[in-house]
Amino acid sequence: MSARILVVDDQPANVRLLEAKLQAEYFDVCTAVDGFAAIEVARVEQPDLILLDVMMPRMDGYETCRRLKHDPATRHIPVVMVTALDQRDDRIRGLESGADDFLTKPIDDVTLFARVRSLLRLKTVLDELRFRESSDALNSIMSEPxxxxxxxxxxxxxxxxxxxxxxxxxxxxxxxxxxxxxxxxxxxxxxxxxxxxxxxxxxxxxxxxxxxxxxxxxxxxxxxxxxxxxxxxxxxxxxxxxxxxxxxxxxxxxxxxxxxxxxxxxxxxxxRYADRLRSQLDESLEMAITDPLTGLHNRRYIASRLRQAVESANNGGAPVSLLIADIDHFKSINDRFGHEGGDRVLRSFADRLMRDLRALDLAARYGGEEFVIVMPGAGQAEARIASERLRASIAAEPFLVGDGQTAPVTVSIGFAQARVGEDADALLRRADEALYTAKGDGRNRVEAAANEAA
Structure with missing residues (x-):
């Protein structure tokens, strides 16, 4: 495991000795001769680990470590204090200042490299998480009592x-x-x-x-x-x-x-730092595939899953059908009740949509007031039943739009079953054409794609 290690010591002989040992194990080494220089080098070079002497002029290792651990730019870097001191109070003081470990001179090479490899493995994992979630708020976790x-x-x-x-x-x-x-x-x-x-x-x-x-x-x-x-x-x-x-x-x-x-x-x-990083990463991944207004999947996610389902059907798997639903006269809802009222309708529509679907169906807000439902394992008959059930559910009860007001809402739906050899884009086009037919024929209707059974 190769890595960059910062060696901090005011004694040139000690620096040369550690540098030689580390380079013999193929580590990249940078050095500093006091605490102030160590902080600056750590910020610029971003080493993977710091070997820090305790007894130094101007600023000792304890204060240097505290400053490193309070700086968001260097807080994540493991620090191993290296010192001739071996008293209980010295070890505790070093650990309380934020050091990850405490090695006593003369340093046993086997112990040194075992400690280094252990801390570098941990930092590698944390770095992978940090690269995906760079929020400064996460850095504060390392300083919590x-x-x-x-x-x-x-x-x-x-x-x-x-x-x-x-x-x-x-x-x-x-x-x-x-x-x-x-x-x-x-x-x-x-x-x-x-x-x-x-x-x-x-x-x-x-x-x-x-x-x-x-x-x-x-x-x-x-x-x-x-x-x-x-x-x-x-x-x-x-x-x-x-x-x-x-x-x-x-x-x-x-x-x-x-x-x-x-x-x-x-x-x-x-x-706690690692757990928060993982939690934030999970939230970021969820946000990347979720529509923030309705909580349904977004267009990018549903397009990917639709391609998978169509490819599976083309390779002898279960059939797949696609529904495209568009709220009728949605612009008039926005004009009459404002965008807040329109947002209420979209959220309520999503709730009813999820209530009426099967557990394995995938729903997404495709854009504006348009929604897409992928139905794995469903043929045209099941797709028509699902479409009619959704249409009736939307029309059955007015939607709340705020201040106790309600508005009647209807939906037009086009559906299509994937043909053998057809790709996802072609399936989308056929379902979209069926939707336009439903809207052109009076809205609040369900229409099958061309060449589908009636």
Missing amino acids: VGDDAAVAQAIIISGDVRAATRYAAAMPPQVRTQVELDPAAGIAAARKNADLLVIDLTSPAFDGLRLCARIRSDVATRQMPIIAVLNPGDVANAVRALDIGVNDIIHRPVDAGEMMARVSTQLRRK
């Missing part, structure tokens, strides 16, 4: 040692609810049902923790869930395996409550 009411989360702790699990639970942030599971199967079931984070004790002899992590990562329902693994101090081999499997973070026994709280907070913040 975990302890507020809106951030209540559920953590599942899986450990064969009930006393250890109880200690882990006690170290959670105040607004994180915890559930302890001694049985891995029960833990997975609980995670699938309702969880935001997993803490898995890899030191437990009661089960294979690495295999459990691998199983969680292979399950679609839990694949994106953050995992914090608990390991014995100095267990580099299992730490590397865990990170390669997809564990998000590691904490060593004896577990410090402050460090656990900081690491959990970081993971939950990151998860």
Whole structure:
């Protein structure tokens, strides 16, 4: 996995050493000698990861990290603090400033590259989402505190040692609810049902923790869930395996409550950011295929689905029919009741349309007051029945247009069944010609396309 990494250190020897190690693994490296330069380089170069020294003149690594994480342009970049400091308070301070991890000098190469690969995998996923949803509002999620009411989360702790699990639970942030599971199967079931984070004790002899992590990562329902693994101090081999499997973070026994709280907070913040990105992406995709006024599909979407249905019918699949419905005298409704009244009619029309269709039928607002219905598996007889049912439903009851006023509304409909070898455009033209015939013959009518059975 190739990536650009920013190395920040005021000691040239340290920079050269890290640069050489990273380039040997085919990473692209850029450098900075202090915090101010690091912030500027990060904004311009947009590295995939930052290795940040803590002890620097002018601005230390903690303040540099805070500024990076408060800047929407750099907030998404993972930061690993690299320092000779190894006290509890130093680690917690680094994590609370926004760092994604904390490595102590001298750095073990195996551990370094395992951490780097793990964070780069995560950033790759988030970048894919960010490229599809660039709203600045999403960046604010990374700076939300975990302890507020809106951030209540559920953590599942899986450990064969009930006393250890109880200690882990006690170290959670105040607004994180915890559930302890001694049985891995029960833990997975609980995670699938309702969880935001997993803490898995890899030191437990009661089960294979690495295999459990691998199983969680292979399950679609839990694949994106953050995992914090608990390991014995100095267990580099299992730490590397865990990170390669997809564990998000590691904490060593004896577990410090402050460090656990900081690491959990970081993971939950990151998860909320990713969840919001996915939610916004889903909404964007929905908006791309939906008419905002009526909630029906839009023209682009229905054209694509119609082509698929016609191609399927041409390849020996089920028949397909197409209905085009146009509200009669809609301009006079707009002229009399205004565009707000016209919009009310369009929304109510869409509601009645959906009420009268089969579950597998697809309806769309094709433009203005014109609607298209694709009926997979329906021949001309079914299409005529559906058309008459819709026409009668529209004419049966006046439409509300605002201020207690109502207006009678009727609809004209043309329909056609796809012929063998016919493409979607030809089917649309025939249904449209039938619609014009219905309108020309007096409106509030249903007409079949030419050469269709009467």
